[in-house]
Amino acid sequence: MIPFKAVAIDMDGTFLKDDKSYDKKLFSELLNKMKERNIHFIVASGNQFERTRLDFTEYWKDMSFVAENGMYLVDDGKDLSYEQLDRSLVEELVEFMAQRPELTPALCGKENAYLEKNSDSKFVKMMKYYLPKHKIVDSFEQLPDDVFFKFTVDVPKEKTLSTVDEINEKFAGRVFATSSGFGNFDLILPHVNKAVGLEKMLASWNLTLDDLVAFGDGGNDLEMLKAAGLSYAMENGSDEVKKVADKIAPNNNDSGALKVLADYLM
Structure with a gap:
C-alpha cells in the first residue's frame, strides 16, 4: 500500500541535479502513475512560480505549486491563494536597505519580479535565471503596482x-x-512557510499533512519535512535537514527523489 496521497518536492538540490x-x-512515467492513483504532485519551492x-x-497544468516559500499557491493551472507583504512594510524595508549599500535586493511580485537598474x-545575471519574469526599474522609491511576496537580498557572505x-x-513579528x-x-511573512502553504493546498482536496510525503535538502524545507506524514532528506542535504527527516533519499545528482518515488509507484 502506498503511504501517501500527495508528494511535495523542493527544486534546487532536491528534484533538480546541480x-x-x-x-x-x-x-513523465511517474507523473502518469500518480495521476492513475489520484496522487497529487506538488512543487514546493522558494523560487518564482514562473521559474x-x-x-x-510539458507537465505544469497537471501539477500544483507552492511557490515563493508558501506565499503563492497554484493548482490546476489557476491561482488558489496568495499572501502579500503590506505596501507600507515594503516601503520601510526599501528605506532600511537603501541605508546599507552592501545589500542588493530583488522585489518579488505576483506579476513580475523587480530589479533596480544600478544593481550589481x-x-x-543570477536573478534573471531565478526570476525569468522580471522588470528593471529605476529604483524602489517608486513602487510598481503589484502584489509583493518577498524580497530576495544579496549580501557579502x-x-x-x-x-x-x-x-x-x-x-520582529512583521517580517522574517x-x-x-x-x-x-x-524576507517573507513570519507566519508563512512551505508547510503552511502545503496545509492550505491539501485542505482544498480534503487531505491533511499526514497524507503527504515531502523531499527537501535545505533550511527552508525544515517546516515541510517536520510536518509531513513521511519525509525524506536528500543525501546531499544539510545535517539540520537530515535530523528532522524520517528517511534519507539518494543524492540529487542521482535522481534520488525520483528513484524513491519509483520504488513506491512502479
Missing part, C-alpha cells in the same frame, strides 16, 4: 548572519529574514 536538469523520461513552471513546460551585474539577525530583531545560503537571504 546542472538544473532532471530525468524527464522517468518523471518552476518553465522547468515543467553578477546579482542581476561574512555579513549574512549578522544582517539576518538585525532584520529579525528590528522587524531566512538565509538560503551564505551570501543571500529572503
Whole structure:
C-alpha cells in the first residue's frame, strides 16, 4: 500500500541535479502513475512560480505549486491563494536597505519580479535565471503596482548572519529574514512557510499533512519535512535537514527523489 496521497518536492538540490536538469523520461512515467492513483504532485519551492513552471513546460497544468516559500499557491493551472507583504512594510524595508549599500535586493511580485537598474551585474545575471519574469526599474522609491511576496537580498557572505539577525530583531513579528545560503537571504511573512502553504493546498482536496510525503535538502524545507506524514532528506542535504527527516533519499545528482518515488509507484 502506498503511504501517501500527495508528494511535495523542493527544486534546487532536491528534484533538480546541480546542472538544473532532471530525468524527464522517468518523471513523465511517474507523473502518469500518480495521476492513475489520484496522487497529487506538488512543487514546493522558494523560487518564482514562473521559474518552476518553465522547468515543467510539458507537465505544469497537471501539477500544483507552492511557490515563493508558501506565499503563492497554484493548482490546476489557476491561482488558489496568495499572501502579500503590506505596501507600507515594503516601503520601510526599501528605506532600511537603501541605508546599507552592501545589500542588493530583488522585489518579488505576483506579476513580475523587480530589479533596480544600478544593481550589481553578477546579482542581476543570477536573478534573471531565478526570476525569468522580471522588470528593471529605476529604483524602489517608486513602487510598481503589484502584489509583493518577498524580497530576495544579496549580501557579502561574512555579513549574512549578522544582517539576518538585525532584520529579525528590528522587524520582529512583521517580517522574517531566512538565509538560503551564505551570501543571500529572503524576507517573507513570519507566519508563512512551505508547510503552511502545503496545509492550505491539501485542505482544498480534503487531505491533511499526514497524507503527504515531502523531499527537501535545505533550511527552508525544515517546516515541510517536520510536518509531513513521511519525509525524506536528500543525501546531499544539510545535517539540520537530515535530523528532522524520517528517511534519507539518494543524492540529487542521482535522481534520488525520483528513484524513491519509483520504488513506491512502479
